[in-house]
Amino acid sequence: MANPPPPNEHDSDEDVEFEDVPFQQAQPQAFSTNGSDLPSEHAGPVSTNMPWVPLLRIPPQRETPLASGSNGELQLRGRLSTAIDRINFRQMKAQMGMDTTITQPGQTRYTCIQQLADDIEGTADMLWESATPSIQVEGLITLAGILERSLATYPFDPEPTLTILNKLxxxxxxxxxxxxxxxxxxxPGANPDHPFVTQTQRVRIRSIAETTRSNLFGMIPEPPEDEGGYEGYDDWEEPEMPPWMMQATRVYERVLMLLGDQGDPNETGGFEEFE
Known part of the structure; x- marks a missing residue:
């Protein structure tokens, strides 16, 4: 019989790139920052009797925001614009359902929501890492809007859909x-007197969150009806809820709870779209 592996002598996260945590925070638990004691990303439930819990992967941030007008800020804006143009281009081709014979690698149409979610997540992580709210907020609003408008393009796939919505x-x-x-x-750069998100941006975020929830609920398939009806009441059992259903009811839950009181929606504020 093989001997069990020795316990780890060191518990260090100096080489860790992401933190993996469960979606639900109501049940505190110890977790490893390298994800060794957590299920793989987008993995299905171990048991149909257990709810599915998407992973939240948060990359580390810069210690300070990029200076306004600096080369670093200009480069970030350029990378963001390029990424969003690419996402929009691939999504447009997905809606058309076609590619050309000379399509370059990386410019092909999306064939599933997983591919779109991966590109949105990569761009969102780039914004988060920058720790530069002047670009982060508008960029994330644009990404969330693309996702909201694109959901109906693909068959409903709960795991990648709920995972990216959870991160946003x-x-x-x-x-x-x-x-x-x-x-x-x-x-980095947080100041209670100068919030990162304007009131106008909050209104836009809430609108995207509400529309996304509505669209998503319209996509969730209805449970199959029992052809036998309800004959024999003692033998009838309520259909088992899919393991991801609880998470589907919590889409943008944190945003909508925080934005329960929007204040004056007529407050103006400048913004720049990255579309």
Whole structure:
């Protein structure tokens, strides 16, 4: 019989790139920052009797925001514009349902929501890492809007859909509160007197969140009807809820709870679209 592996002598996260945590925070539990004690990303439930819990992967941020007008800020804006143009282009081709014979690698149409979610997540992580709210907020609003408008393009796939919506929910709330979504420490450059997110941006975020929830609920398939009806009441059992259903009811839950009171929706504020 093989001997069990020795316990780890060191518990260090100096080489860790992401933090993996469960979606639900109501049940505190110990977790490893390298994800070794968590299910793989987008993995299905171990048991049909257990709810599915998407992973939240938060990359580390810069210690300070990029200076306004600096080369770093200009480069970030360029990378963001290029990424969003690419996402829009691939999504447009997905809606058309076609590619040309000379389509370059990386420019082909999306064939599933997973591919779109991966590109949105990569761009959202780039914004988060920058710790530069002047670009983060508008960029994330644009990404969330693309996702909201694109959901109906693909067959409903709960795991990648709910995972990316979960991340956007956390990112928006973190920027509105000015604190890290896991450690709750102040974000770089946070100042209570100068919030990262304007009132106008909050109204737009809430609108996207509400529309996304409505669209998503319209896509969720109805449970199959029992052809036998309800004959023999003692033998009838309520259909088992899919393991992801609880998470579907919580789409943008944090954003909508935080934005329950929008204040004056007529407040104006300049913004720049990255579309």
């Amino acid at each position: 929910d956390y990112f928006f709330v973190a920027l509105m509160q000015g604190e890290h979504p896991l450690s709750h420490t102040p974000l």
